[in-house]
Amino acid sequence: MRRFSLWLRGKPMIADGALALLFFALEIVSYISSEREEHWQQLALGFLICLPVLWRRKYPRVSAVAILLMSFTSTFLMWMSGNASVEHPGLLALGVALYTLVVYVDRRTAAIYLGFLLIDSTLAMLVVRTDIVLDLIVTAMLFALAWISAEFVSARRAYDEEVAARLEVAEYDRDRRAEEAVAAERTRIARELHDVVAHAVSVMIVQADGASYAVDTNPALAKKALGNISSTGRDALAELRRTVSLLRTEVNNDAMPQHGSAGIAKVVEMMRATGLNVRLELTGELDDITPSVSLGIHRIVQESLTNVLRHGGDSPKARVTVRRTDTAVLVEVIDKGTATSAFTGGSGNGLVGMRERVAVLQGTLETGRRPDGSWRVYAELPLAIQD
Structure with missing residues (x-):
């Protein structure tokens, strides 16, 4: 049953089609029980009332307006014909339309729609001439039930979307840290490789020069130098093979961050999806910066x-400002948070990592609490890195 429910959730038009058929079945039952075969057009109108339900989630506004217009049409036809006994149980779709607007559009649109629903219901009651007070109470309860149900579902959807967004950020952050760990390890291996090869080659060159000078005058010394060259070469080759074996795994380039303004915008949009209120300000050309500085930003x-x-x-808020000058890129991030969020965690090495990265790029980093209680991160990264 749960698997079927998940499958049905991914195909909304099937569920909406079943709901529309249910309403139309009620219309057919009402038509048969009325025993008024000459009013077959009322059954056609009932079909038109139920039909927009099929697209209620794909086109919520259009579907809601279409159902409301059919309801007004039904009231008008009853008034013109003088027959107030025609019932349309398919008009329950009005409550479904109100529910859909609250969940999938917004409360303001739903409130306006509710106002038109009350006007339509009042007109229908005046035409039918029944107990208006009782009918108003029943109608108000129906619409209130639809609205309250929509509020619960909307809150649940918003919570699920926020949790999903935060999980996506956590997964992205985990992958990023894993890639950074791999990159750091590769940098360490590259340094080792450089040290091993440079040391070995330097020793071999010195020994070879010495052997060339001593080959005629001191053959024993030359032989010893050649032996040193041989052993040094073997040791270097063994170390080289060990180091290269650590580099055989490939780096996933798709997981690497996008550079330039597009990369910054991607990070901001991802954070906004979690509920973080971020304002982004980009000044200057940021797409032609060197990859190392761009990655640092x-x-x-x-x-x-x-x-x-x-x-x-x-309710965290932040302002991100990235400004390029003639000689450097200035990065400032200011948050307006005042309390500890429930989504806490981390190793506590974030500021340390930023300081190390800024130091590698020969920039400066300032972090700390401001007098108004906000936290500020300010970095200045030079465009030209000195050797």
């Missing part, structure tokens, strides 16, 4: 916004 913004999300309270 990307990581500083990402780590700062992640910290805001973790520690910025229940």
Whole structure:
């Protein structure tokens, strides 16, 4: 049953079609029980009332307006014909339309629609001339039930979307940290490789020069130098093979961050999906910066916004400003959080990692609490890195 429910959730038009058929079946039952075969057009109108339900989630506004127009049409036809006994149980779709607007559109649109529903219901009651007070109470209860149910479902959907967004950020952050760990390890291996090869080659060159000078005058010394060259070469080759074997795994380039303004915008949009209120300001040309500086900007913004999300309270806000000058790129991230969020965690090495990255790029980093209680991260990264 749960598997069927998940399958049905992915195909909304099937569920909506079943609901429309249910309403139309009620119309057929009402038509048969009325024993008024000459009013077959009322059955056609009932079909038109139920039909928009099929597209209620794909086109919620259009579907809701179409159902409301059919309801007005039904009231008008009753008034013109003087026959107030015609019932349309398919008009329950009005409550479904109100529910759909609250869940899939917004409350303002739903409130306007509710106003038209009350006007339509009042007109229908005046035409039918029944107990208006009782009918108003029943109708109000029906619409109130639809609205309250929609509020519960809407809140649940918003919660699920926020949790899914936060899980996506956590997964992205986990993959990013894994890639950074691999990159750091590769850098360490590259340094080892450089040290091993440079040392071995230097020794071999010195020994070879010495052997060439001593080959005629001191053959024993030359022989010893050649032996040193041989052993040094073997040791270097063994070390080289060991180091290269660590580099055989491939790096997933798709997991690497996107550079430039597009990369910064991607990080900001991902954080906004979690509920973090972020304002982004980009000034100057940021797409032709060297990859190392661009990656540094990307990581500083990402780590700062992640910290805001973790520690910025229940309604975290942040402002990200990236400005390029003639000689440097200035990155500033200010959060407006005042409490500790429930989504906390992390190793506590975020600021340390930022400082190390900024130091590698020969820039400066300032972090700390401001007088107004907000937290500020400010980095200045030079465009030209000195050797």
